[in-house]
Amino acid sequence: MLLLVVIFVVMTFIAIPITEVVVGASHLFGYSLNQILHNRKELDRFWSDLRIILPVQLLIYAFLLFVMVRLVRARARVEQGFFVNLRWRWPRDIWPGFLLGGTILAIAVQWISARLPVPPSLPIDQYFQTPTYAYLMAGFGILVAPFIEELFFRGFLYPALARPLGVAAAVILTSVPFTLMHGLQLSFAWAPMLMLLIVGVALGLVRARTKSLAPSVLVHIGYNTTIFAMIFIDTGGFKHLEKM
Numbered sequence: 001m002l003l004l005v006v007i008f009v010v011m012t013f014i015a016i017p018i019t020e021v022v023v024g025a026s027h028l029f030g031y032s033l034n035q036i037l038h039n040r041k042e043l044d045r046f047w048s049d050l051r052i053i054l055p056v057q058l059l060i061y062a063f064l065l066f067v068m069v070r071l072v073r074a075r076a077r078v079e080q081g082f083f084v085n086l087r088w089r090w091p092r093d094i095w096p097g098f099l100l101g102g103t104i105l106a107i108a109v110q111w112i113s114a115r116l117p118v119p120p121s122l123p124i125d126q127y128f129q130t131p132t133y134a135y136l137m138a139g140f141g142i143l144v145a146p147f148i149e150e151l152f153f154r155g156f157l158y159p160a161l162a163r164p165l166g167v168a169a170a171v172i173l174t175s176v177p178f179t180l181m182h183g184l185q186l187s188f189a190w191a192p193m194l195m196l197l198i199v200g201v202a203l204g205l206v207r208a209r210t211k212s213l214a215p216s217v218l219v220h221i222g223y224n225t226t227i228f229a230m231i232f233i234d235t236g237g238f239k240h241l242e243k244m
Contacts (some may be wrong), residue, residue, distance in 0.1 A: 102222020
């Protein structure tokens with residue numbers, strides 16, 4: 001787990017300057033390296049541009065997944081596939097129920113959030129500047145983030161903690177870093193952070209109850225899909241993002 005964290009941090013810090021140099025030097029999307037290096041507003045605009053952020057994050061996630069696969073193959077006691085060793089068991093006929101569970105969880109969280117002092121503006125809002133950005137966020141949030149995040153938190157971290165500390169402690173201790181990982185996007189405001197902690201606990205409980213990773217991925221996908229569907233409906237198909 002420590003190795004994975006170190007790799008993620010190192011890859012992130014390496015990717016930042018490389019991306020700035022490559023994009024700035026090539027004037028991709030109209031950016032200039034000189035402006036990026038000497039203009040704070042331009043730098044902030046650069047790192048809120050999803051056309052840049054998402055490909056970089058995808059590359060980091062892809063490398064992290066590669067390391068996960070290598071680690072499992074190197075340490076597995078049984079010669080089985082990557083997913084088998086991570087307790088990935090597809091719930092067969094009842095898999096739509098887990099997607100529905102994610103939907104119910106999203107609706108419940110949104111209902112509670114509406115009654116809490118959530119700040120009117122959060123850093124994550126900058127990623128919804130245009131319909132294109134909104135679609136990119138939705139695609140990444142539904143198709144990529146649930147899979148990678150569940151692999152890391154409920155696939156690797158949960159069993160590593162559950163064995164020495166027990167299920168209850170593992171569920172909580174996987175939910176805390178899961179919440180903190182999204183902290184910058186939420187300004188570490190207590191109300192949205194609390195809601196995300198509840199989501200993390202729910203995902204951990206699904207993993208613990210089913211003794212399988214696939215159900216928590218399905219719940220996570222159902223949750224994210226519902227959140228983006230709500231935004232899509234509220235903004236008239238991402239056409240009126242100022243309503244967010």
